[in-house]
Amino acid sequence: MRRRGPGAEHGRVTETIPGLFLSLPEVLLLLGAVALLVARRLPPAARRPVTVAAGAVLVPSALVLGVVGLRWQMLPVLSGAAVASAFALPPLLRRGAGRPAWRARWWLALPGSLACAGLIATGPVAAWAFPVPVFPEPTGAFAVGTRVVQWTDPQRPEGFTADPDDRRTVVVQLWYPARKSPAGVPRAQYLGRTEGEARTVSEALADGVGLPGFLVDGVPRARSRAVVDAPVADGGERFPVVLFSPGSSGVRSQNTAWAEELASHGYLVAALDHPYDSSVVVLADGRTIRTATVSSGDRDKDAELAAGWTAVRAADLGFVLSRLERLDHGETPDALAGRLDTGRAAVAGHSLGGAAALQAARQDRRFDAVIDLDGYPHGPTAPALEQPALALTQEITAGTDPRYLPRLTEALENNTATSYRLTVPGAGHLTFMDGPLYLPPVPSIVGTLGRTESPRVVAAATLAFLDATVRGRPGDVADALRAYGTVSSSAGARGTATPAPEPRG
Template identity: 80%
Template structure:
């Protein structure tokens, strides 16, 4: 499981083809539009049947798409076809009336044809750049189930509202080892329990990064490999627990590919929505809580705010661990009662969630291991961490905050357990979440590892760490991690 499998050289070609993410009606509309333009340049005998067939395919596909929904990527095809259609049909009409067929001069038709085909070519490019995400198949022996719970902490007031009676509520999604579902079972929606929730969250995430919502309208159409409320895997085994906190403005589902891979290998992953911090949190009663946190533009002030927000997240993580412990003991009802090994728990997070994981581990000895996915350590670096820690970081560039690596190194060096910092070449900040599966493959946005390699690297390194720290499986962890990048190992003082 720890061996890195070499990828074939044509893997990126496969990614491009698989990432086009166009439905059959969309592909037929594209082919019909291109054929309509190309028909002008065919021999005279072939022009009428090709034009008629292409027009029929185009019109039929457009009708189907108008019923099921036209996505923005198809607009260039429809625009190009609308321009080409009159020029393609006019000669046929003149033939039927007995008048001489009219055709534009080649030197006039050529630029128009090139422009129309070029316009239509924008559709597959856009579909590739902003696809419906395709999640990698979990490689573990278990099928994956998922469920969503909502818990309120009666002892903790909600600091983001002025209501003195408001208590802190978190929404948690669980991914767990499950029994195999029958063929044809509906897979879980990405980003939400329903399509409406998924669209709400998708639009909120787009706003969070300054993108128009329509650019990512394919994301809420995605299906994962999990099954909602699937029966827990048989055998009575108790599964180690991994808690996860998303990045600033992030949501509980942002690392679904990673969570499914861990669950397939026998872990229960509990990922949190942090209300008023996550981009959008849909509560059980249907209310949607939008984010209230925002950058001020002043670095010192933002650092102070980040410390406060990190503290809230760390408290959320500790509270959820307590709830999971109650669930395991049967004090809360649920199918995972008696199946959670809350004596083997890792706390993890991405970006600000990574900082929250570090803080929660300092404050709560129930956490046995820590994974920080490219998170700047906001808040104090003391007391020392007593848990083994894995910090994965993006490739360091001149644009990287110069305080990041020194501060992270300081936190790891203070640890009384062995800690690892792995810098992954080609990784960007969003490499450590699902972003590479549906955002444009621009290195400055999602890194340069690609849609296949990004989730593979994150899952392989974290699984190797969890197998060593929670399951205590023998192996050369440092040797495995070093195959993925630049590894620094920090040994505690008492073992040097």
Template identity: 70%
Template sequence: MWQRVPCAEDGRVTEIITGWYLSPLELLVLLGAAAIVVARWLAPAARARVTVVAGTVLVLSVIVLSVAGLRWQMLPVLAGSVCALPSAVSALLRRRSGRPVWRARWWLALPGSLACLGLIVTGPVAAWAFPVPVFPTPSGDFAVGTRVVQWTDPHRPETATADPQDRRTVVVQLWYPARRSPADVQRARYLGRTEHEARTVSDALARYAGLPGFLVDGVPRARTHAVFNAPVADKGGRFPVVLFSPGLGGVRTQNTAWAEELASHGYVVAALDHPYDSAAVVLADGRTIRTRITSTGDDEDDERAVETTRIRAADLSFGLTQLGRVDRGEMAGPLTGRLDTGRVAVTGHSLGGAAALQAARQDRRFAAVVDLDGYPRDPDPDSFHQPVLGLTQAITRETDPRYIPRLTKVLKLSTGTSYRLTIPGAAHLTFMDAPLYLPPVPSMVGSLGRTEGPRLVAAATLAFLDSTLRHRQGDLAGVLSAYGDLSVHHPENG
């Protein structure tokens, strides 16, 4: 697909050609490098012209890219051109000096040319595998605004530190229906309010996943569709609210595409960073709090996950309390009077999904739950009244055999109708933004492609929220079954 997508970087505007996941300048570098290699096989007159033109294009493009920010994917392209350059320049100098152009026998030159082309091809392959993410355009009627707030709970101590005066603090990012902004307004950066925050979070996420940070250096370059602090939409009345908790080590922005899609359809999404759990949380004073939790790989014996789930559930309830204060005008903000805190869903991915389930059981203010592939963690679950949508990855031999029975048990505890939807081709990371920027390896991000998985997850979520929060009439089970394998748990069935 040759869709050209604007991507602002430090005030400069470039474009990513999504079929190649390269900017036009990077594409010129690629073509210039390839032309230098191919020039070796042309007739002397054409060889000289191609070398001059290709070399000029290559050098100028590299200079501009060096100022804008050279991605590591271009390094093998440059290496291939540097290896081919001596042969091309030598022939050019010999021709200009009047000396005959010496040419090695083809069977001696061919391996070198192929090696150079191999290096050059590595560039676009790497750009395809680890691209600058291009976010799908939200499909709703509203533009999307975003803002970040920081709240401290004076009644809860921070258990991760030894300071008895330390109180629990969360950082929350809001996505909300907004007025249309001019086309040239800069869009919000992915992963952070500033380049420094985005790179700090990106490096922390890579480290948490065991990846070298440079592999995902394109992620903090991305821009989303939201506009920071955009005016709230004039129409729409009071908006239903969706609170979101990320996965273990995850961050508030990990489901940005999903959040923007919901906001474009008239919801306010409030996603939380959980300090000492999220990979990195940058506070308002500039301090960075890094995670102190790592996954042991043993779901049953990891008691820390149970405790972390409990803390997250309390964070979600606190977030809802603060949003109520925002709506009532007790805290200044553009969303005063626009939040319908009587229509609130609690949601989460992975461990965040477990926290959402636990928060709903403990806090009756939540009206619905969406669990994005989260293994329930409450050691002693009890009945609760909210309907639940549990979205799960495709079930394989590698899936924890306890997962589906445990999730089903929890869904049956709800006194409302609940749904378990298994999406064929989905993996655990399908339920976040990861398919947009990680290699499309099915075991990692599923087999649905870069955008189809996130689209299906958002569409199923919207159908459930429209039915449970907005009470829209229709066959919800019929709509959800179009997205995968559906099980419906009616309260009368126990």
């Protein structure tokens, strides 16, 4: 029987109610505070029982939250409850002592009541703006399993350190088709293997964009839809593989919703942490590696730096594909051995990771398709791509870097296979990762598609492309993509239809 990890019960207690962005104890705390506020406005006969009932709800809820962890969004609610109690409790205490009750005049109480109402209202608004992310239920036929592996490339020195014996190490998270787990089995921690690692990653990501870490304190509380170490799906089917590189300073788990959706449709997704490039990477031995990639502010110098970082990432992607091949061949005992179809492989990335995916595809013909999620193509555009390519972008506006579209067009047109660019209406740069699930729905940050539609559109468009180019399912790729935005395509030397690749192994 699987042992439940520490915090499994806390995970249930703090799980948010869909649509409310609050957990059950937080909802009770909010209701208690509201009841305490309105009690003094009720008829005299109702004031005492309502006030007592409010306290009976408030106090236990606050104690529970104190044990499992109080989110900052609830501090205004507690403050509002304290202000309300200053008006609601004294009359009850005086009456209980046999003394005549005294109530402040309405015009004296009104400012305090308004302040109290404002504080209480701030709680749910803040929880809506910075929620604990709720991941969409994958729509595919498979349940999803996940685990984290760490691999070292003995052939590559670590270029970010001066130690000549240091070798390049990457941390990789795998999502794969799995058997359905029994009800009640804890879901995987988001952002890390443990809640401690998740908090380290969350704080590093917030610091990277200049946000106080407490604003996103709900993110490390989240659970995804996958189950750690779930048994691999029955049936003997072999799964095509998709490698993923995150954005600049991004982390392996930043596209969890996307990865889980692909895995539920029969793909093995391997997402990388790139040490010294990702905001923070926690190694298996507990060492923490912080980012060492810093822009200079000079456009030409930064372009050179980005090209170098992209090259390192591309090499990481090729190395991980080789390790997946070895895993599939059973060099070490593994439940996924013999289940990976590494002969059908795609490479994808977001932002800087998209540039790395393009470079990896140019350098490594084992990749059969490439996906760029709103990434500027850093580095050389030669040799020409020979694989079908898909670029998902936000709409090009006057504020878009004027170099972006010409550079992307050059990269896509310099291809002997067919390339597609899908412009997604309402998308922002962070639409193409998990950001819409937990960041404020501000159009300039996450676009206007919303928390539900953003992950659905990106995953569905990706699946339409992969199913056609990697699995070879019949149908017009451009026509399938038009359901999600505006499509432009450039037909390479192979024509507009690209057959499925022949398996290599």
